[in-house]
Amino acid sequence: xxxxxxxxxxxxxxxxxxxxxxxxxxxxxxxxxxxxxxxxxxxxxxxxxxxxxxxxxxxxxxxxxxxxxxxxxxxxxxxxxxxxxxxxxxxxxxxxxxxxxxxxxxxxxxxxxxxxxxxxxxxxxxxxxxxx
Amino acid sequence: xxxxxxxxxxxxxxxxxxxxxxxxxxxxxxxxxxxxxxxxxxxxxxxxxxxxxxxxxxxxxxxxxxxxxxxxxxxxxxxxxxxxxxxxxxxxxxxxxxxxxxxxxxxxxxxxxxxxxxxxxxxxxxxxxxxxxxxxxxxxxxxxxxxxxxxxxxxxxxxxxxxxxxxxxxxxxxxxxxxxxxxxxxxxxxxxxxxxxxxxxxxxxxxxxxxxxxxxxxxxxxxxxxxxxxxxxxxxxxxxxxxxxxxxxxxxxxxxxxxxxxxxxxxxxxxxxxxxxxxxxxxxxxxxxxxxxxxxxxxxxxxxxxxxxxxxxxxxxxxxxxxxxxxxxxxxxxxxx
Numbered sequence: 001x002x003x004x005x006x007x008x009x010x011x012x013x014x015x016x017x018x019x020x021x022x023x024x025x026x027x028x029x030x031x032x033x034x035x036x037x038x039x040x041x042x043x044x045x046x047x048x049x050x051x052x053x054x055x056x057x058x059x060x061x062x063x064x065x066x067x068x069x070x071x072x073x074x075x076x077x078x079x080x081x082x083x084x085x086x087x088x089x090x091x092x093x094x095x096x097x098x099x100x101x102x103x104x105x106x107x108x109x110x111x112x113x114x115x116x117x118x119x120x121x122x123x124x125x126x127x128x129x130x131x132x
Numbered sequence: 133x134x135x136x137x138x139x140x141x142x143x144x145x146x147x148x149x150x151x152x153x154x155x156x157x158x159x160x161x162x163x164x165x166x167x168x169x170x171x172x173x174x175x176x177x178x179x180x181x182x183x184x185x186x187x188x189x190x191x192x193x194x195x196x197x198x199x200x201x202x203x204x205x206x207x208x209x210x211x212x213x214x215x216x217x218x219x220x221x222x223x224x225x226x227x228x229x230x231x232x233x234x235x236x237x238x239x240x241x242x243x244x245x246x247x248x249x250x251x252x253x254x255x256x257x258x259x260x261x262x263x264x265x266x267x268x269x270x271x272x273x274x275x276x277x278x279x280x281x282x283x284x285x286x287x288x289x290x291x292x293x294x295x296x297x298x299x300x301x302x303x304x305x306x307x308x309x310x311x312x313x314x315x316x317x318x319x320x321x322x323x324x325x326x327x328x329x330x331x332x333x334x335x336x337x338x339x340x341x342x343x344x345x346x347x348x349x350x351x352x353x354x355x356x357x358x359x360x361x362x363x364x365x366x367x368x369x370x371x372x373x374x375x376x377x378x379x380x381x382x383x384x385x386x387x388x389x390x391x392x393x394x395x396x397x398x399x400x401x402x403x404x405x406x407x408x409x410x411x412x413x414x415x416x417x418x419x420x421x422x423x424x425x426x427x428x429x430x431x432x433x434x435x436x437x438x439x440x441x442x443x444x445x446x447x448x449x450x451x452x453x454x455x456x457x458x459x460x461x462x463x464x465x466x467x468x469x
Contacts, residue, residue, distance in 0.1 A: 001384060001389055001415065001418060001422070006384075012251055012253040012254060013251050013254075014251035014252065014253075016251060016281065017144070017280075017281045018146075018279070018381070019144045019145055019279065019281075020146065020383055020384045020389070021167065021383040021389035021390045021392070021393050022384070023415065029393030031145070031146065031166070033144070033281065034384075039374065039378065039422075039425045039426055039428075040375070040378040040379050040425075042371075042374075042429040042432055042433050043371040043372075043374035043375045043378070043379065043425075043428070043429060043432065044253055044254070046367065046368060046371040046432055047187065047256075047368070047371055047372070047375060048253050050187075050188075050368060077245070078187075078245060078255075078256060079257070082299075083257065083298070083299045086298035086299045086302070087297075087298045120246065
């Protein structure tokens with residue numbers, strides 16, 4: 001890769017630059033910058049799309065009354081029951097239970113706060129209504 | 133020798149760990165390039181581990197495990213590192229504040245998802261990211277995240293979350309700082325050791341998921357995906373390979389260009405001009421990995437699930453494996469001379 005061949009395409013970097021190794025005119029390697037690469041955008045957007053589809057799916061389940069708001073916020077934090085359990089200190093089976101509306105409704109403030117902290121959101125967001 | 137942390141010199145690097153370690157070395161008076169540190173720390177590797185799924189896709193890595201570059205690099209350069217992990221987040225944050233109050237910049241392991249200054253689409257749950265904190269102002273930390281072109285700011289609450297993120301590779305608040313450098317490092321010996329470890333790891337580990345064998349195993353698996361997986365899964369696993377190669381800060385071509393840069397420097401340090409030619413080979417290998425990514429992205433975009441498309445990608449990958457095999461065999465011969 002030569003410096004002039006480094007891709008400078010709109011990508012996923014939000015206007016930031018990425019450091020790349022490429023050869024300069026003298027044939028020596030140096031660190032140059034890239035605005036992004038279409039190829040990395042395609043691969044990234046597929047992964048982002050999957051996460052978003054997962055969030056939409058969780059949201060639909062919450063609205064249909066099949067899952068608690070925890071399922072939605074978990075998806076938004078890119079977590080599954082196992083990862084949330086690791087963050088909040090609950091057992092996986094407890095997290096799975098809390099994903100059911102009837103068990104979620106019975107949770108006390110202490111437990112809810114643990115989940116909210118683990119998800120990086122405030123308590124009001126966790127207990128409030130999910131987006132319509 | 134130590135400058136105050138406030139004067140910390142930020143430098144844009146390709147990879148977080150080699151970049152952070154290089155920056156800490158420079159702050160302590162040892163000026164080396166990132167690529168040299170990457171090579172000395174034996175950063176280059178290949179790992180495909182189908183049993184371990186990250187976001188549902190099998191683990192693919194073009195480099196060694198997190199913290200390996202730093203640990204090996206420190207040993208080979210005669211650098212004494214102090215590392216600490218914390219069970220308690222409050223204590224972990226206090227230790228950070230104390231180091232900054234003493235004017236010592238510290239490296240930290242963090243979870244990318246919790247760092248708000250990252251571009252939105254790059255925030256995934258990955259706990260192996262390295263950043264340096266060099267000052268604190270009110271409730272904000274000044275961070276040198278070497279994969280970005282300038283220093284950034286991060287709120288206390290966010291940094292705390294990132295440092296104590298849980299799950300695979302949990303950082304447990306890892307803090308590290310350089311406490312001393314034992315004289316002038318023997319660069320030739322360090323480079324030699326770096327080359328030797330990488331060559332051994334790429335060629336000799338008798339496990340088919342690691343090194344050049346790992347590339348071959350992944351290539352064969354890739355060819356079978358259209359037949360054995362649903363179309364969407366095959367596509368997402370393919371995208372995962374490309375992302376590990378390009379998105380996560382590899383300097384392009386899954387670290388192969390950075391390694392080519394290292395080999396050029398190694399040629400001068402060891403006075404082995406033959407390494408320039410091998411550097412050339414790695415540039416070519418990097419280009420071929422980039423071509424693989426281009427072809428893969430095309431398959432993803434066109435939603436092309438036919439076996440022939442995947443077979444063609446597999447052939448490209450096997451070609452990369454064969455070329456890496458030859459290049460490392462040549463390095464091995466040079467080292468034994």
